[in-house]
Amino acid sequence: ETGVTQSPTHLIKTRGQQVTLRCSSQSGHNTVSWYQQALGQGPQFIFQYYREEENGRGNFPPRFSGLQFPNYSSELNVNALELDDSALYLCASSDPSGGARETQYFGPGTRLLVL
Amino acid sequence: SQQGEEDPQALSIQEGENATMNCSYKTSINNLQWYRQNSGRGLVHLILIRSNEREKHSGRLRVTLDTSKKSSSLLITASRAADTASYFCATDAGQGAQKLVFGQGTRLTINP
Numbered sequence: 001e002t003g004v005t006q007s008p009t010h011l012i013k014t015r016g017q018q019v020t021l022r023c024s025s026q027s028g029h030n031t032v033s034w035y036q037q038a039l040g041q042g043p044q045f046i047f048q049y050y051r052e053e054e055n056g057r058g059n060f061p062p063r064f065s066g067l068q069f070p071n072y073s074s075e076l077n078v079n080a081l082e083l084d085d086s087a088l089y090l091c092a093s094s095d096p097s098g099g100a101r102e103t104q105y106f107g108p109g110t111r112l113l114v115l
Numbered sequence: 116s117q118q119g120e121e122d123p124q125a126l127s128i129q130e131g132e133n134a135t136m137n138c139s140y141k142t143s144i145n146n147l148q149w150y151r152q153n154s155g156r157g158l159v160h161l162i163l164i165r166s167n168e169r170e171k172h173s174g175r176l177r178v179t180l181d182t183s184k185k186s187s188s189l190l191i192t193a194s195r196a197a198d199t200a201s202y203f204c205a206t207d208a209g210q211g212a213q214k215l216v217f218g219q220g221t222r223l224t225i226n227p
Contacts, residue, residue: 004157031213033213033214033215035215035217039155040219041219041220042203042205042217042218042219042220043158043203043215043217044217045214045215045216048213048214056213056214058214088155090157090158092158092215094213096213102145102146102148102163102207102213103148103160103163104160104213104215105160106150106157106158106159106160107157108156108157109155109156109157111155
């Protein structure tokens with residue numbers, strides 16, 4: 001158990017809808033990263049938040065957006081859902097100032113199915 | 116896009132045998148990490164090796180890194196049924212955001 005929690009665990013949406021996924025970071029971690037993992041693939045970096053600011057973004061369109069709150073929890077929002085958005089969404093927290101600063105601790109993921 | 120390429124894509128061995136997985140990557144890195152994933156769940160961090168290190172051990176795990184060949188290997192000794200999982204290498208270029216770039220993984224099956 002990493003201490004990173006995500007909700008919900010599973011979600012079914014239809015094409016065109018919007019979805020919000022949530023992540024609570026491990027205690028003391030001020031950085032949250034989001035990844036998308038399609039079936040049979042490795043995770044792909046969506047973006048990272050550090051102290052409530054976006055701190056880097058992968059190759060994902062603007063309809064993927066996020067927030068980080070003062071308690072360092074985070075949300076991933078996806079608008080205008082497409083069938084290809086069906087995937088496991090993982091969040092990971094880290095503490096860049098800590099001794100294990102390069103290590104990211106992953107939550108269990110949210111499985112999103114878009115019909 | 117995927118940076119790392121794991122080899123093999125799938126590996127099936129008998130319990131007690133050693134399992135070796137390889138990872139190749141394309142760009143300069145700050146560190147390389149190995150993660151385990153059970154049945155499409157969250158990723159568990161196994162071991163991190165920095166670009167100035169050549170070998171690292173953690174319990175039954177041994178990781179090597181060859182930056183000249185841009186490759187790494189993960190050795191699991193004395194495998195157990197509980198080691199059945201997918202294993203991913205992930206590289207960190209160490210520039211700006213702490214962005215991990217994952218390979219496609221090796222699916223390891225340990226047969227009792």
